[in-house]
Amino acid sequence: MTQDAQAPIVELAGVEKRYGDGPLILDKVSFAAQRGDFITLIGPSGCGKSTILKVISGLNPVSAGRIVVDGMNPSGAVEKLAFVFQEPTLLPWRTVRRNVELPMRLHGSDEAARAGIAARSLALVGLADRMDYYPRQLSGGQKMRVSIARALSVSPKILLLDEPFGALDEMTRDHLNEELLAIRQQLAWTAFFVTHSVAEAVFLSNRIIVMSANPGRVHSEVRVDLPYPRTEETRQSPGYQKLVGDVSKTLRSVERLKR
Amino acid sequence: MPLATGVGMIAVWYAICLAMSPEQRFLLPAPHEVARAFVEKGPALWNAALNTGLGALLGFGIAVALSFVMALILSLSSLVRASLYPYLMILQMTPIIVMAPILILWVGPGLKSVTIITFLICFFPMVVNTTQGLISTDRNLVDFFRMCKATKMQEVFLLRVPSALPYFFTGLRIAGTLATIGAIVGDVFAGNSAGGQGGLGFLTIIYSAQFQIGALFATAAVSCLLGFVFVAGVIALSWLALHKWHDSFSQSDV
Numbered sequence: 001m002t003q004d005a006q007a008p009i010v011e012l013a014g015v016e017k018r019y020g021d022g023p024l025i026l027d028k029v030s031f032a033a034q035r036g037d038f039i040t041l042i043g044p045s046g047c048g049k050s051t052i053l054k055v056i057s058g059l060n061p062v063s064a065g066r067i068v069v070d071g072m073n074p075s076g077a078v079e080k081l082a083f084v085f086q087e088p089t090l091l092p093w094r095t096v097r098r099n100v101e102l103p104m105r106l107h108g109s110d111e112a113a114r115a116g117i118a119a120r121s122l123a124l125v126g127l128a129d130r131m132d133y134y135p136r137q138l139s140g141g142q143k144m145r146v147s148i149a150r151a152l153s154v155s156p157k158i159l160l161l162d163e164p165f166g167a168l169d170e171m172t173r174d175h176l177n178e179e180l181l182a183i184r185q186q187l188a189w190t191a192f193f194v195t196h197s198v199a200e201a202v203f204l205s206n207r208i209i210v211m212s213a214n215p216g217r218v219h220s221e222v223r224v225d226l227p228y229p230r231t232e233e234t235r236q237s238p239g240y241q242k243l244v245g246d247v248s249k250t251l252r253s254v255e256r257l258k259r
Numbered sequence: 260m261p262l263a264t265g266v267g268m269i270a271v272w273y274a275i276c277l278a279m280s281p282e283q284r285f286l287l288p289a290p291h292e293v294a295r296a297f298v299e300k301g302p303a304l305w306n307a308a309l310n311t312g313l314g315a316l317l318g319f320g321i322a323v324a325l326s327f328v329m330a331l332i333l334s335l336s337s338l339v340r341a342s343l344y345p346y347l348m349i350l351q352m353t354p355i356i357v358m359a360p361i362l363i364l365w366v367g368p369g370l371k372s373v374t375i376i377t378f379l380i381c382f383f384p385m386v387v388n389t390t391q392g393l394i395s396t397d398r399n400l401v402d403f404f405r406m407c408k409a410t411k412m413q414e415v416f417l418l419r420v421p422s423a424l425p426y427f428f429t430g431l432r433i434a435g436t437l438a439t440i441g442a443i444v445g446d447v448f449a450g451n452s453a454g455g456q457g458g459l460g461f462l463t464i465i466y467s468a469q470f471q472i473g474a475l476f477a478t479a480a481v482s483c484l485l486g487f488v489f490v491a492g493v494i495a496l497s498w499l500a501l502h503k504w505h506d507s508f509s510q511s512d513v
Contacts, residue, residue, distance in 0.1 A: 057406055078408050081406070083403070089399040091418070092506075093424070093503075093505075105417075106407040135504070136506060
């Protein structure tokens with residue numbers, strides 16, 4: 001299968017979603033992601049940002065419209081995707097290593113390959129020395145790292161992250177943001193990231209999609225042209241701070257729209 | 260500290276014995292009289308305890324195995340639960356005293372009946388707890404498994420069963436305390452005393468008929484001991500299965 005290098009890796013066209021007879025969650029959502037994009041979805045609660053990740057992942061079907069993931073429909077592209085949840089969602093009875101191996105185990109890959117990949121993924125998130133720990137022996141930030149290592153273990157082309165750092169303190173969150181970008185320098189994936197934090201959105205992404213709620217629509221898009229790699233210094237730069245201000249303003253106007 | 264409490268209780272026991280008039284004294288044998296009954300009836304008690312223990316163990320074991328299968332079936336859907344639960348309740352609510360004569364007719368008195376009665380008593384709490392565990396799996400983990408394209412089998416055995424273990428062991432603890440009680444009650448109603456097959460329930464009937472209060476106390480003590488052995492076994496099992504990962508066994512040094 002030869003794919004045009006310029007073809008979007010993920011494309012949503014007129015996507016609508018409602019659960020059963022419930023209200024419309026997503027209304028005609030359309031956007032496309034190019035390979036290597038880091039797209040953050042931000043917006044008031046109830047704008048359907050998490051739902052967008054769920055429909056891209058193929059976990060929930062769309063009610064109308066079309067999604068193309070790497071030239072396929074989402075349920076066919078499952079092996080190219082990895083999902084990082086809001087909670088670490090680790091299996092408490094499995095050690096860190098065996099948690100990271102789990103997706104490979106479910107796909108039926110052999111044990112030797114699993115061990116190697118798990119070790120590499122854990123090294124990437126800096127937890128190589130915690131392989132035989134159980135999740136309850138780890139801090140919140142460490143659990144989230146394991147969750148990310150687990151997602152990376154399947155070598156995804158597309159990473160879906162649903163507010164993964166929302167429950168962490170600011171220091172830990174900043175650290176993990178930097179680590180996430182550092183890993184992205186080594187492994188090229190396209191990321192869809194959901195957050196409530198404007199600062200996080202600007203720091204991580206090259207594109208921010210601002211959404212409005214009831215029903216969820218794409219309100220506007222902000223391009224973040226700050227160069228990668230981004231570090232602590234990026235946070236001090238005037239360009240970064242201006243963007244944080246701009247996006248906050250847009251977000252406030254969207255909130256007002258809601259009322 | 261538990262030792263001190265025990266010594267204190269024995270002292271109170273003696274005090275009550277001494278306070279009673281000689282005519283009343285047979286109502287409450289002094290500790291040394293119970294101890295003597297222990298020695299005198301030792302072989303009979305040991306034999307009865309073995310018989311009861313065997314019935315309890317068999318009934319308990321069968322209850323654990325079948326309740327697990329039943330819980331797996333019940334966890335399939337709420338429709339299955341709604342259609343089966345009422346009948347399980349009937350099984351639980353039928354008094355043993357009514358079941359006993361039926362069982363004696365069907366399988367005859369003795370170990371088989373005792374085992375079935377123990378099973379009937381242990382089965383329900385096991386089913387209820389294990390089913391609850393199987394359907395209480397973290398929603399996010401289920402989503403995660405579905406995203407990984409896990410098969411239904413993988414979802415059940417790699418996710419639902421392990422996450423139901425704490426519930427399973429709660430059921431096991433309840434059933435463990437009920438097992439010896441069940442076997443003794445079963446022995447009273449459907450035991451077979453012929454050829455030394457009688458259990459602790461049978462001894463209770465004999466000793467109470469013969470007015471051997473000391474021996475009755477000794478029988479009660481052996482029954483308790485047997486119950487403790489069972490519960491200790493269950494606690495040891497649950498420690499083995501859970502202590503590494505479950506919060507209920509967490510140490511504060513982490």
